[in-house]
Amino acid sequence: MAQTKYGDDFRLGEVFETGAVTVTETHVVNWAGLTGDFYPLHMDKEYAAKTRFGERLAHGPMIFALAVGLVGLSGVGADSVIAWLGVDDMRMHRPVLIGDTIRVRVEVKEQTRTKDPQRGVQVWLYTVLNQRGETVMSFDYKMMFHMRG
Amino acid sequence: MAQTKYGDDFRLGEVFETGAVTVTETHVVNWAGLTGDFYPLHMDKEYAAKTRFGERLAHGPMIFALAVGLVGLSGVGADSVIAWLGVDDMRMHRPVLIGDTIRVRVEVKEQTRTKDPQRGVQVWLYTVLNQRGETVMSFDYKMMFHMRG
Amino acid sequence: MAQTKYGDDFRLGEVFETGAVTVTETHVVNWAGLTGDFYPLHMDKEYAAKTRFGERLAHGPMIFALAVGLVGLSGVGADSVIAWLGVDDMRMHRPVLIGDTIRVRVEVKEQTRTKDPQRGVQVWLYTVLNQRGETVMSFDYKMMFHMRG
Amino acid sequence: MAQTKYGDDFRLGEVFETGAVTVTETHVVNWAGLTGDFYPLHMDKEYAAKTRFGERLAHGPMIFALAVGLVGLSGVGADSVIAWLGVDDMRMHRPVLIGDTIRVRVEVKEQTRTKDPQRGVQVWLYTVLNQRGETVMSFDYKMMFHMRG
Amino acid sequence: MAQTKYGDDFRLGEVFETGAVTVTETHVVNWAGLTGDFYPLHMDKEYAAKTRFGERLAHGPMIFALAVGLVGLSGVGADSVIAWLGVDDMRMHRPVLIGDTIRVRVEVKEQTRTKDPQRGVQVWLYTVLNQRGETVMSFDYKMMFHMRG
Amino acid sequence: MAQTKYGDDFRLGEVFETGAVTVTETHVVNWAGLTGDFYPLHMDKEYAAKTRFGERLAHGPMIFALAVGLVGLSGVGADSVIAWLGVDDMRMHRPVLIGDTIRVRVEVKEQTRTKDPQRGVQVWLYTVLNQRGETVMSFDYKMMFHMRG
Numbered sequence: 001m002a003q004t005k006y007g008d009d010f011r012l013g014e015v016f017e018t019g020a021v022t023v024t025e026t027h028v029v030n031w032a033g034l035t036g037d038f039y040p041l042h043m044d045k046e047y048a049a050k051t052r053f054g055e056r057l058a059h060g061p062m063i064f065a066l067a068v069g070l071v072g073l074s075g076v077g078a079d080s081v082i083a084w085l086g087v088d089d090m091r092m093h094r095p096v097l098i099g100d101t102i103r104v105r106v107e108v109k110e111q112t113r114t115k116d117p118q119r120g121v122q123v124w125l126y127t128v129l130n131q132r133g134e135t136v137m138s139f140d141y142k143m144m145f146h147m148r149g
Numbered sequence: 150m151a152q153t154k155y156g157d158d159f160r161l162g163e164v165f166e167t168g169a170v171t172v173t174e175t176h177v178v179n180w181a182g183l184t185g186d187f188y189p190l191h192m193d194k195e196y197a198a199k200t201r202f203g204e205r206l207a208h209g210p211m212i213f214a215l216a217v218g219l220v221g222l223s224g225v226g227a228d229s230v231i232a233w234l235g236v237d238d239m240r241m242h243r244p245v246l247i248g249d250t251i252r253v254r255v256e257v258k259e260q261t262r263t264k265d266p267q268r269g270v271q272v273w274l275y276t277v278l279n280q281r282g283e284t285v286m287s288f289d290y291k292m293m294f295h296m297r298g
Numbered sequence: 299m300a301q302t303k304y305g306d307d308f309r310l311g312e313v314f315e316t317g318a319v320t321v322t323e324t325h326v327v328n329w330a331g332l333t334g335d336f337y338p339l340h341m342d343k344e345y346a347a348k349t350r351f352g353e354r355l356a357h358g359p360m361i362f363a364l365a366v367g368l369v370g371l372s373g374v375g376a377d378s379v380i381a382w383l384g385v386d387d388m389r390m391h392r393p394v395l396i397g398d399t400i401r402v403r404v405e406v407k408e409q410t411r412t413k414d415p416q417r418g419v420q421v422w423l424y425t426v427l428n429q430r431g432e433t434v435m436s437f438d439y440k441m442m443f444h445m446r447g
Numbered sequence: 448m449a450q451t452k453y454g455d456d457f458r459l460g461e462v463f464e465t466g467a468v469t470v471t472e473t474h475v476v477n478w479a480g481l482t483g484d485f486y487p488l489h490m491d492k493e494y495a496a497k498t499r500f501g502e503r504l505a506h507g508p509m510i511f512a513l514a515v516g517l518v519g520l521s522g523v524g525a526d527s528v529i530a531w532l533g534v535d536d537m538r539m540h541r542p543v544l545i546g547d548t549i550r551v552r553v554e555v556k557e558q559t560r561t562k563d564p565q566r567g568v569q570v571w572l573y574t575v576l577n578q579r580g581e582t583v584m585s586f587d588y589k590m591m592f593h594m595r596g
Numbered sequence: 597m598a599q600t601k602y603g604d605d606f607r608l609g610e611v612f613e614t615g616a617v618t619v620t621e622t623h624v625v626n627w628a629g630l631t632g633d634f635y636p637l638h639m640d641k642e643y644a645a646k647t648r649f650g651e652r653l654a655h656g657p658m659i660f661a662l663a664v665g666l667v668g669l670s671g672v673g674a675d676s677v678i679a680w681l682g683v684d685d686m687r688m689h690r691p692v693l694i695g696d697t698i699r700v701r702v703e704v705k706e707q708t709r710t711k712d713p714q715r716g717v718q719v720w721l722y723t724v725l726n727q728r729g730e731t732v733m734s735f736d737y738k739m740m741f742h743m744r745g
Numbered sequence: 746m747a748q749t750k751y752g753d754d755f756r757l758g759e760v761f762e763t764g765a766v767t768v769t770e771t772h773v774v775n776w777a778g779l780t781g782d783f784y785p786l787h788m789d790k791e792y793a794a795k796t797r798f799g800e801r802l803a804h805g806p807m808i809f810a811l812a813v814g815l816v817g818l819s820g821v822g823a824d825s826v827i828a829w830l831g832v833d834d835m836r837m838h839r840p841v842l843i844g845d846t847i848r849v850r851v852e853v854k855e856q857t858r859t860k861d862p863q864r865g866v867q868v869w870l871y872t873v874l875n876q877r878g879e880t881v882m883s884f885d886y887k888m889m890f891h892m893r894g
Binding site for chain 1: 222
């Protein structure tokens with residue numbers, strides 16, 4: 001199929017918003033199983049009740065993973081991305097509790113040309129918000145894009 | 150239960166190695182389902198066959214998640230960690246194919262005292278290696294630790 | 299093993315009832331993951347709260363799938379079925395909410411002989427009921443059966 | 448958010464094609480677990496080897512479910528759909544084996560106005576194709592759409 | 597619903613055989629995730645290759661769990677069982693490799709009356725066989741049954 | 746890697762305690778799916794409400810499986826175990842409800858030398874406790890250990 005979207009289609013400073021997903025107990029239990037992270041703050045209700053949070057938290061790295069998934073589901077990047085290069089400055093700002101609903105605000109933060117006119121590097125700032133509009137996580141997501149050249 | 154391990158128990162430059170896990174097709178399919186990342190390079194064998202990789206790749210963020218899980222399963226940090234603060238400089242160095250086996254080499258990279266003598270911040274460098282000992286991913290993992298004070 | 303049951307063992311108009319299953323949040327989240335259907339009415343509690351349903355609904359096609367599974371688990375058809383031919387007139391009559399419990403009432407609706415005396419086609423009407431006995435879905439399920447010939 | 452797409456945006460006879468997904472052993476095992484359909488043709492390699500297929504088949508209803516998911520992931524309907532009304536004429540044309548890759552060709556087959564100018568009913572014909580372009584399943588998918596009125 | 601089957605319906609020494617299930621890599625990975633058993637003999641292909649088995653084994657307790665499930669799916673006990681009392685003499689006779697297909701042969705081994713004429717205790721010997729008819733596991737499964745009194 | 750722990754490192758009568766895990770609805774639904782045990786006491790809220798328990802119970806064999814997993818996650822046996830030999834005297838003492846949190850108390854109960862000085866057999870008594878410290882299950886877990894010889 002012909003390429004439908006290119007890195008050129010995104011302007012510096014442009015902002016997109018994804019759909020949302022409710023982070024359920026199922027997400028937390030399945031995440032623990034897939035990754036092996038059975039830390040009691042996520043898996044032991046009695047332990048969590050004695051922490052300052054009072055209940056089980058979603059795993060931080062899962063919020064990152066769900067954010068990446070939400071951006072994919074939103075279709076904004078479509079087929080413009082060639083490769084994922086990395087992540088910088090990932091910070092957890094607030095805990096996500098079971099039952100919270102998260103969505104992502106994406107901002108085109110940096111755009112760099114490469115020697116190859118058909119390839120460009122961009123950094124998109126992903127800000128994960130909960131149902132109250134509070135920032136729970138943010139990170140810089142770096143990708144290689146197809147460019148019209 | 151009494152605290153068994155503290156941030157003080159880790160020396161700058163110290164290195165640990167975790168156990169390993171084989172990244173299976175099941176991991177990839179379950180990951181897509183949990184996060185919503187159905188990008189064809191991971192989910193469509195026919196598409197992947199036409200890329201320069203020749204076959205489906207594991208999702209990059211899953212390698213990060215599995216690395217965090219492997220360190221947890223290794224028990225090295227035990228109950229010394231208070232909170233996960235964030236990640237910097239996450240880079241994918243090589244693709245991980247279905248059937249590859251990964252493990253993590255952890256190096257204590259930075260140790261910082263805080264105003265509270267019972268809390269310290271440390272950065273641990275996680276290097277993910279495949280079954281040929283090649284580095285597939287690396288990142289700085291920043292955590293708040295209990296300190297003996 | 300010898301064939302234990304044949305299409306001849308079912309009389310036109312005969313009715314069977316299956317066991318029941320509670321449709322949980324886990325079913326909904328796992329279903330989304332397996333099929334890729336992350337529509338917000340199923341996955342986003344905040345979105346669902348603003349609809350006329352007031353909460354997340356189970357995916358309609360999952361009710362179909364669970365109905366097929368319940369009939370299988372009931373053992374009624376046993377080893378009499380050769381192949382699944384198709385479905386007609388599938389209709390969703392009422393939404394299924396997380397926590398509802400569904401069961402299936404099966405009625406033998408049509409029986410057709412084929413040129414091969416050992417093969418017959420039958421249509422079974424599957425009516426899915428919730429815990430209040432309300433019909434939530436119905437469909438005609440068409441199968442090829444072993445016949446005594 | 449403002450409505451972005453309406454039933455009016457689809458012309459009778461228009462055709463869309465979705466992305467594809469490889470149907471893996473993981474899909475089959477997870478499907479059996481979610482629905483309770485442990486029929487040996489899907490779950491017992493030894494049994495399947497003695498059938499005319501020679502190996503385990505994917506569950507027919509799962510192909511339906513994956514097709515619905517693929518259309519959702521393609522984003523073609525976006526937020527134009529109000530409700531799923533039902534399915535007619537679902538037929539399995541060829542078996543899907545573990546390792547086959549399926550995609551959906553969608554054709555706008557029927558468009559009906561309702562008394563409410565802001566609501567329309569449409570039937571879309573979903574044709575599921577394998578990696579050789581062969582039709583494995585087809586069905587009519589009936590939905591209620593937002594109309595510009 | 598009226599009780600359909602009673603402990604009285606099973607004769608001492610009677611033998612039943614269940615259907616079979618192929619133990620897949622998906623079973624092993626999902627089992628590890630659900631239970632937290634990430635022992636390398638099950639999860640690390642490279643480690644397993646160096647053992648005398650040469651490849652990853654299915655978890656022993658999963659063979660037990662699958663056996664219990666296969667007996668349930670066979671429908672033999674139907675609604676006659678009141679409660680599961682325990683297990684004795686569970687032994688692993690041979691390893692189960694990924695790709696093996698197991699089924700269960702059940703023998704009614706002990707029948708005991710209780711003071712309550714409507715309740716009886718029975719021990720059923722479950723023998724798990726692989727696709728070559730070799731015994732891989734056996735155990736005594738003790739249950740409380742409804743009796744006709 | 747060099748062997749880190751041996752059977753000799755455990756003294757007769759020694760007691761260990763594992764971390765805990767909350768048994769969620771997700772565990773129950775995923776367990777049913779993996780094993781095929783869809784018994785209504787676990788899967789049908791309406792049925793369970795009419796039993797003396799008043800609600801759905803966790804599957805007994807899952808408590809066994811989670812106990813084995815919790816001991817593995819605790820790291821107590823580390824790499825000292827060569828093989829799992831079997832289980833005796835598994836008894837369910839109390840039901841586990843969805844939402845209960847379980848942990849395991851392990852006692853070294855029997856230690857037997859074999860003809861091979863580098864191999865020893867040990868029986869560890871696993872007692873599973875709920876959040877109120879009540880025993881819900883107990884069993885003898887028999888393993889072959891590496892010995893210093």
